[in-house]
Amino acid sequence: MDIVKFQQELIDYSKTIGIDKIGFASASPFDELKSRLLRQQELGYQSGFEPKDIEKRTNPELLLPGAKSIIAIALAYPAKLKDAPRSTRSERRGMFARASWGEDYHHILRDRLQKLESFILEKLPDAKLQSMVDTGELSDRAVAERAGIGWSGKNCAIITPEFGSYVYLGEMITNIPFAPDTPIEDQCGSCRACLDACPTGALVQGGQLNAQRCVSFLTQTKDFLPDEFRTKIGNRLYGCDSCQTACPKNKGIDFHFHEEMEPHPEVVKPLLKPILSISNRDFKETYGALSGSWRGKKPIQRNAIIALAHFKDRSAIPELKQVLKEDPRPVLRGTAAWALGKIGDESAIDILKEASLKEKDEQVLDEIEKGLNMLGK
Known part of the structure; x- marks a missing residue:
């Protein structure tokens, strides 16, 4: 041939x-x-x-x-x-990358x-x-x-x-010996827009990433998020686009070639509060087709709690109280406790003190203490 x-x-x-x-x-x-x-x-x-x-x-x-x-x-x-x-004061939304x-x-x-x-x-x-x-x-x-x-x-x-x-x-x-193409010359030059835009300094230098600090990676972890990163997540539920949106080579870029890739706005920019109590079945039906669902609902729910804290959404206090009191997963209970303190509403003081009397998990108790400290108690 x-x-x-x-x-x-x-x-x-x-x-x-x-x-x-x-x-x-x-x-x-x-x-x-x-x-x-x-x-x-x-x-x-x-x-x-x-x-x-x-x-x-x-x-x-x-x-x-x-x-x-x-x-x-x-x-x-x-x-x-x-x-x-649109994300409104009483209906805050998160984002999938x-x-x-x-x-x-x-x-x-x-x-x-x-x-x-x-x-x-x-x-x-x-x-x-x-x-x-x-x-x-x-x-x-x-x-x-x-x-x-x-x-x-x-x-x-x-x-x-x-x-x-x-x-x-x-x-x-x-095993077919196709003729190789020629690599494209690097065109980044002296630009460092992506490095400056990275929320956590994960881009150590051009072309070198510390994945342990990358927000995209952090949103996919299942454990407690380290304190230093909680204020960096913003309203991201999965992934991070900061180093892409900052890139001058992406300016004006937007292609819609493939029907399968078209996002459903309510799915990729969802309301945050309903995510906290979503059932496994509803999560699978709503988000199961997304690549961002591969780690299950727990990381998405934890990130939604952090996003509500980011917005200081007082309207979410009842939902966060319910998570703290009833969710069987320590990571979500603890993150909710921290979020209640971060939101800064005085009504959270009694919620956290009451939870501290019943909570048995040491990490959750630490998060309750963090929440009370942020509230000055």
Whole structure:
């Protein structure tokens, strides 16, 4: 088969199935990435969500014996919410980050990659293929950078000339020797807008992220949020877009190419108070299709409590009182106690004192004490 001709056929086909950008890279080891990952490990900058085996993360041959090249794909997602509901004093709202708008992107990219696989196998039945999205061993960003999809920005996101950094990434390792594309030259220059915009200083320097301080990571944890980060979360329920919205390359960027990615305004910018008592069934029905639901409702509920404290929403005191008195989960009871103190209403004093007499969990008792201290008691 004429591989050059087939490669062009594959590119043409990709456009017909909703792939916004496709690139090709060699499957040689990612030696520079390996060094960076080892350094991140030494510094304790990893989130803990990453695959553990650094060799497999940086050597495609270990994932697909005989690997010759990697196909990288990118799909642009929306950056602006149409008909966004307003947050009012008595009806405060939270936000899901843009990467959690619409249907879970893992499903969308897997669908596109499966179609590519079928196209390839129809022409080359003996081809070996291994596709992955986000949770696979390979670094989506390292592959996309090598394949000329975009450059790796100081915000640790791939920035494309066409769609900014608002793109989902996926890849396919193959034993077909496709011609590699040329990487795009870094265009960040001396700009440091993302570094300055990061709420927690998680961007240690251009291209280096301390995931343990990243708000996007913190919103996905299930334990008590460390005190220093509670005032940084704002009304974020899942994820953080600060380093993307600050990027000049994203100015004016907003693409609505894919129906599955279109967000439902009431779902991605929901009322906060109802989240505190939402049932498992209702959570699954309302948020289950979002990528932001993967950790379950507990982190979302904890973040909603922190958001109500951020707004100092006195109208939420009855709901917070109920969580403190009745929720079986210490993290939510304790966070509610802290939030009552943060809101600063005197009616919270009696609520917290009453709870302290019945509470048995030491961490929750510590949070009750924090709340009372903030109220001057």
